[in-house]
Amino acid sequence: MAGAEIEHLIALLARLPGLGPRSARRAALTLIKRRESLMQPLAAALADAAEKVRACGVCGNLDSTDPCAICADPRRTGASVCVVTDVGDLWALERSGAHRGRYHVLGGNLSALDGIGPDDLSFDALIGRVRGSHGEKVEEVIVATNATVEGQTTAHYVADLLEPEGVQITQLAHGVPVGGELDYLDDGTLMAALQSRQRVQ
């Protein structure tokens, strides 16, 4: 059909999340039509990122510097460390701008189904940081894993692990999403929101 180069490109694009075979073909056509404004820059950006981007040796964030920009930022306190499952979650929290401390990326959730045990995740590095391996005086660990079964299993594991270390352990509040309608919420969220109700100020 199309040339071997195009077929190969489409096959690789179709492996990206969110792109099926049809949208991969559309993407390939768009790329070929915008050879100079999109295709060549994207090839260069991929090669550049593949060469430079590494996991931060402290927190596991992805950046071209090690330690990453967040860990190296003197305005961000090492006293508060937010534990997340994945770098995508770190990015989401950073977009909110609500956390002024640092992060710790576990690299996944505990999952018996997927065969992911404690040795596969960066728990040892987390204990090390709490004990001062990177000169941080960690006072609070905010566990911000997903509110799924695996995420909550992992959260409990982190809490048990850090309990003897004498550090404060907190987790994100459950409740009604801002802008959310009660009618569309599941029972579990409604129950959690009701139980965690707060006095009107």
Add this chain to the structure above:
Amino acid sequence: MAGAEIEHLIALLARLPGLGPRSARRAALTLIKRRESLMQPLAAALADAAEKVRACGVCGNLDSTDPCAICADPRRTGASVCVVTDVGDLWALERSGAHRGRYHVLGGNLSALDGIGPDDLSFDALIGRVRGSHGEKVEEVIVATNATVEGQTTAHYVADLLEPEGVQITQLAHGVPVGGELDYLDDGTLMAALQSRQRVQ
């Protein structure tokens, strides 16, 4: 947030059709995690295609050879030329395997709204082919533009253009899609299917 390299990569990925900002971030993360199996091959495939893929000088198809594999295939007849709007349409027809002739890619549809006139599309090259510019003995031109207003405008223009050339001009049949349910079809399609009804054999 993420490093400059990653942000640049996400911005480029978000310009692909089918990828918004959120899915571009997910795609970037997937790429970085599969550095060797996906990211570097994709960078190489993009650079390779950007260097090699060109429009066929005969029909406008995209391939790394010129003339393209379809025009160069001795088993495919130049007596039947299928006129399509875009290379994506050519690929779709090729997947069906129903057309054993060659193609002619117009490069778009006539559109007063988008300011696309006859000079912007490859009508001159089409007339040239019908007159034998590439040694083809074109007997039939199948107009396979989309069944949209712009596509049908373009189809009528092609028919008017080729009418003096003494070549047979046909177009794709309108009707009920195979597997389609009447209840979900629009009135225009139902009307066309009824008017073009065929004797049961």
